[in-house]
Amino acid sequence: MVKICCEDLWKIYGSGTVALRGVSFTLVDESLVILVGPNGSGKTTLVRIIDGEISPSRGFVSIDDLSPDVARARGLFGVMPQEARLHEYLSVREYLYYLALIRGLNRREAKSEASRVIDDFMLQEYASTRIEHLSGGLKRRVLLAQAFLGSPEILLLDEPTVGLDPEMRAKLWDIIMKYARGRGSMIILVTHYIDEVRDMASRVLLLYKGQLVFNGDPRELLSKIGYKYRVRARLRGSKVLETLPLRLHHRSGDVVEFYVVDDEELVKLLNYLAGVRDWVLEFNVDRPSLEESYLELIKSLESGGGGQPL
């Protein structure tokens, strides 16, 4: 069981920029934690404080009751930094081998660990290729792969799929999730593609202007948007709306969008639409996305309402 505890973290850079403002949370035995927030909200700073790259100006972090420096020294972390370049004159295999040695493995173990990670990340075809000759997507895969060397208990992945096409992103999410399920590690993931991983996430942390404004499971964040289902219907005329049992949220031409708060209300609406089906040309039901909930929360914060710092 891995435990990460952050207590009243502040980070004020030399330039006077306040990156974190009293962030506190505890993560115990989580599988996948999504760290989200607008650009400049302090996500990367928080990750770098947790992995011991930088010290907080105030507050403390403990990992299994150890300081980040001690935890790092014991090899608890695997880190994929944001935007880091690789030592490109090395081949993929050499690079992973040397990093496995740095991770503390002996030569034989490092060789087999490099091979395992090459297999897991489907890099076999490029194992002997110098990194400089790889495409951007493959370099990103190598950067991600190195974080998994030595099967660390905690993985800090800072925007691992940024700039990748959907197909490559799907592949990488698949690899990450397989790993999380197979090894029981805690993964802290900074990403803007929150809906792509929402089903696998056990917790969402939302930072806004250096403050933690949400800490809960994804369903809780979804509930922040105020409705559970969205029903879009194309109607013939406006007669249907006269006896509507629900509040009408948005109408644009002949398309009407209903926001439904629970299952009971959904059944009621669907029954109603069935009753007036001659006037309904088509309809569909979907759930709001995590991203929409996130944007809604950010919008309310920007307008000064809701979302008190935790």
Place this chain on the structure above:
Amino acid sequence: MVNLYRVYAISMIYALWVLRNKLFYLYLTILLPFTILVPFLIIAPARLEPFIAVGTVILTLIYCFSTASQDLAVDRLLKRIAIILTKPVTPLEYFLGILLSNAMQTLPATVIVIMVLWVAGLIKIGDITLLLLGLVAGWYILTIMGYITALTLLSRDYNTIIIVSNSIAFILTFMAPVYYPLEFLLEQLRILAYLIPTTHIANIIGKACSIEYGVPPTITYTYLLILASLLTTITLKSLKLKDVY
């Protein structure tokens, strides 16, 4: 405890870009030393030729200083360093990796330069032990100076590190009596010259080649011993890897 695999891996990561680049050997064994050596030999009187030859050897060692500082600067600029330093690396292991990497990058080239100068009759090696001592002292002190320079300046931008390290390299090469004996300097500048490490490294290598720089050996050995101890202490006790960020 130092993990030697880790030290080896760090050194290889930093050294391989050079060891795989044929142009580098051409640069460090021919272009860099001899573009300075040849014109100096043409304009200098015959009695200064051995000094110019030793100065050329020192010049290749100064590459350790530049590499140590600039490798770190480039790594920070490209954010590559985070990949290494977020793994379980101690400051000592990281430093030893950089030290070994510099040895791999520089010492073979230095040996080639010495061989060329020896074959050309510009250097007469009288004491091989003293020569090795001078080379090792130069490699160690100049690398550690480059390392400390980089770590001290790393909160600044890449260009600042390059400008400062180039300036220091210039002082180490030309402000110290390595291409000429101490007596050539103005009286007031001689005290300053005593403070520059390359003065003493040249003095040891010069003695191995039967050249008299005019610096008393006791001062040289005492200075280098104190400097090496001081720099090692600073590296191991005061500088943390976090300074790199």
